Amino acid sequence: DVKVTQSSRYLVKRTGEKVFLECVQDMDHENMFWYRQDPGLGLRLIYFSYDVKMKEKGDIPEGYSVSREKKERFSLILESASTNQTSMYLCASFPGTGFYEQYFGPGTRLTVT
Amino acid sequence: AQTVTQSQPEMSVQEAETVTLSCTYDTSESDYYLFWYKQPPSRQMILVIRQEAYKQQNATENRFSVNFQKAAKSFSLKISDSQLGDAAMYFCAYWGATNKLIFGTGTLLAVQP
Numbered sequence: 277d278v279k280v281t282q283s284s285r286y287l288v289k290r291t292g293e294k295v296f297l298e299c300v301q302d303m304d305h306e307n308m309f310w311y312r313q314d315p316g317l318g319l320r321l322i323y324f325s326y327d328v329k330m331k332e333k334g335d336i337p338e339g340y341s342v343s344r345e346k347k348e349r350f351s352l353i354l355e356s357a358s359t360n361q362t363s364m365y366l367c368a369s370f371p372g373t374g375f376y377e378q379y380f381g382p383g384t385r386l387t388v389t
Numbered sequence: 390a391q392t393v394t395q396s397q398p399e400m401s402v403q404e405a406e407t408v409t410l411s412c413t414y415d416t417s418e419s420d421y422y423l424f425w426y427k428q429p430p431s432r433q434m435i436l437v438i439r440q441e442a443y444k445q446q447n448a449t450e451n452r453f454s455v456n457f458q459k460a461a462k463s464f465s466l467k468i469s470d471s472q473l474g475d476a477a478m479y480f481c482a483y484w485g486a487t488n489k490l491i492f493g494t495g496t497l498l499a500v501q502p
Contacts, residue, residue, distance in 0.1 A: 309489075366434065368434075382433050
């Protein structure tokens, strides 16, 4: 069965902390995505990756970076967390080129105080 | 740039009744895909239904069907015989040449017993 997991369901961090959000998929998918979900704004793409060690900026990359050292793992990094980064973060993956169904993780609710 | 608009932030339906969620989009592309995703309170986003733009026939998945009007750039979701488990946030999404999903802002559906 298809599976995308995220390291934490809930996370509370302080302003200025470095935050790592981890996403792991067990489907050998090439493509992985990080979204941010906020009420009234839907899902907005932060970063995505089409292959190992490859990354592309999405629509709202400011304040974030990513790492993809292995195919199955895609990490989102908040170098210095700020209160406006309090949000729900969703990871997704899908295989190959062209379109296939995107599989989503359960999400991480991050609160920055 | 492509945009997706969901004009109904919240909807309510009685159990066993039918409800239609609206979605409009803007694009200059001729070849694309449209999707409805469901996000239940547990937060795992799942694909409900997809429509290829080149297909004139409306997609159907059990109790879920779409009304795809390509010229009007409209893509509504009809849920028949609504069940309590249908209560969720529903997102309309567009996939085109950018190889990225573009989401609407979502419609929160409540199902009344």
